[in-house]
Amino acid sequence: MAMVLAVAACSDPTQDDDTGSAGDEGTNGASEDTTLNAYLYQPPAANWSPMAPANGSDGIVMNLIYDSLLGVDPDYELYPRLAVDMPEISEDGLTITYTLQEGLTWSDGEPFTAEDVVFTYNLMADPDTGSTASGRFADVVGAPEVAAGTADTVTGFTAPDDHTFQIQLAKPNVGLVGLTGNIWIVPQHALESVPIDEMDTTEFFTQAPTVGLGPYVFQEYRTDQYVHLVKNPAFREGEVDIDEIYLRPVTSDVATAQLGTGEMDLVQISPADLETVEALDGIEVGSGPGAGYIRTSVNEKKPYLQDVRLRQAMLYAIDRQQLIDEALGGHAQPVNSSFMNDALPDGLETYEYDPDRARELLAEMNWDPNQVITLTWIPGQRDRDTAATVLESQLGEVGIKLELNQVQPGQLTDMMNNGTYDMTLYGGGNYATEPFAVYAINGCDTFYPTGGNLSYWCNEEFDALMLEANATVDETARYDLYRQAGQIENAEVPMIYLYNPDTIWAHSDRLSGFVPNGDFTNPFWNVQEWSLDG
């Protein structure tokens, strides 16, 4: 593989396979259609429903064909898209009001109104539509009744007029904005006749989501070959510059090679390929920090894993910077907290590599060096595989016997269900936009499988701060509470924080206006500012 890529670097950069011209009818005089070819890391599941379980490939497509009230920029800050501004939250924290842009139309010419938003949020709150996120709306008036099947619509979602969308809450929940503001809005007029329980199999979502508010309109999905999108003349910011986009699922090696031949214009690459790609002529590289991070849970239901000093010792024993350099060529940041950006407290313990300190802590707690701990993970990702072996050797050096256990995804699901693992290595999530998202992995009542708390760590003070923060409308006070919670988390080490990998993009220098986004499902977040030469 390395050989192929190495020589890809030497291939002829002038060779330019313009795949868009094949179907041209010969419109002389008119300017050439511009076509962007971008890489999908796997074929889409081909269910373009905002309610369907998250799938990165389909997410990339949906980010292009649908639009949302709010968006998330590469700094993980929310910004208004269909809304004219950030929503207003009433002083009592019980009413969230979005004002929508006026005069917008769907790609088929029908007017977009607040009723479409009410319709979409109702779908999201109803598990019968296949929604996996209905629980997010638990605090909305009337949502629990819909989730339980005793009501059809959520009384707390209303449209007082065509350009106002209001959410009524039973108790304050400020995090709702960050967690639901970027829901993709779907057209009521195209979907209202579909029975609710057939929403996840309806043709609109599985075959032809051709009506949207996004910068592009869905044209065709050629099975396992490409998704074809054309620009939406009715897009809220006016027509975009690049006429067509082909999203093509190929292996990452082929994608990297095709960057060199000009068959591909935009590719997400791994740090291992970075050097090769940087050597290519006419290719530019950019990156952004991810929204989540790689960690290992430490199952505190096991008696021998409950002492906080063990988890602290593990952090001191691992040279995470060396791990980042080795596994990711330095393209990641060490992590010491689940909180990010403004919610990240100052003066955190950074757990710099200090094996002596680790040994001290272990001695203090009388750690039994014969106790074997099993680290379970799904192999196949280079950085995680490297991390597992580094953990094994570095923890071994301070007297913690780690046994590596590679499993298939199904086995890991079973181990999680039965709570039989000691430690699992995994990663992901998005904690950068809305700090309350951290509650889902650290709360006392978000233990797996209710939430993602795989360490079964429980700290009542932490919970109280998180819940108070989420109910605090004043932003300064709210973030102050989150930072206090962050201090506790950092000291208690509910999981072994490892690193936050960068998302790296490589693109043809014909493409201008591209701003790299760390969220790999949203490289096209500012596609209206892009253009493609020749």
Add this chain to the structure above:
Amino acid sequence: MTAFVVRRIVVNIVVFVLIGIGVFLLVRAAPGDPVRMMIRPEDLQEGSEAFIQARRAELGLDDPILVQYGRWFLDAITGDLGSSFVNRQPVSELLLERLGPTILLMSTALGISLLIAIPLGVVAAVRRNTSVDYAAAALSLGVISVPSFFLGIVAIYVFSLQLGWLPSSGMSTAGGGGGADILKHLIMPAAILGLAGAGPLTRYVRGSLIDELSADYVRTAEAKGGSPARVVTRHALRNSLIPLITIIMINIPQMLAGAVVLEQVFAWPGMGQLAVRAVTTQDYPVIVGFALYVAALVLVCNLVADLAYAVVDPRVKVT
């Protein structure tokens, strides 16, 4: 003959049903939970569990396994193989739209295999123990030994990146199409798959022909003054091809396995890609459906091999 055919078909149907039962039970015996796997642990939130329970009930996963099988079987005999757990589309649709590309790839590859193997095997047999024979042996051993995915990557490097002659992946140019375009995309994967199949076939052709060349009727034909070329092509080769039919038919499933791998390398939109994805997401109905398609292919190939044998070789009497 008719009785033989009917008997063989009945046996094949029984085997087919048994395969269905076996696969159905096996995929469900594997660890994991297809619904739970739809949501990554870090995405779990309030409401996820409600979705998981509702979806499990909807898909019938909470019923006893025999009830599940019974329900699936009754649907299956009407041609309904259920719907994918992941994208909720009918399994038959998902498989049928990918069957064409896979068959196109495999049949082209088989044709290429034969075009290489028969002439090469004949030359090797006739000129046995000469440098030509050794070269043929080296070539066939070479393609047997090198995994086809590696050949695929090398071919992409040479023909797509270096020479720029052929597209590196997919079945048609985005936005384009047409027979010539598909042919361009087909050449590399089919040639590599064909080459991999040609290796063993060449050896079989050579071995089989050498056996025939030492037979009495060949000596008789030579004694009657037939030219060497005529003796080989009209007499010996014809007979040596009979065992080859079986070999080819038995090799088709193996070729399918090779196609599954090459489809990944070349992003060829066939059944292999779908099957690999279905396995990683534990999409039971798709896995079972794929297994049944493959089983049907194998059984049909075997049946055809038996029948062809009877037709080609008059000595084989079937009753």
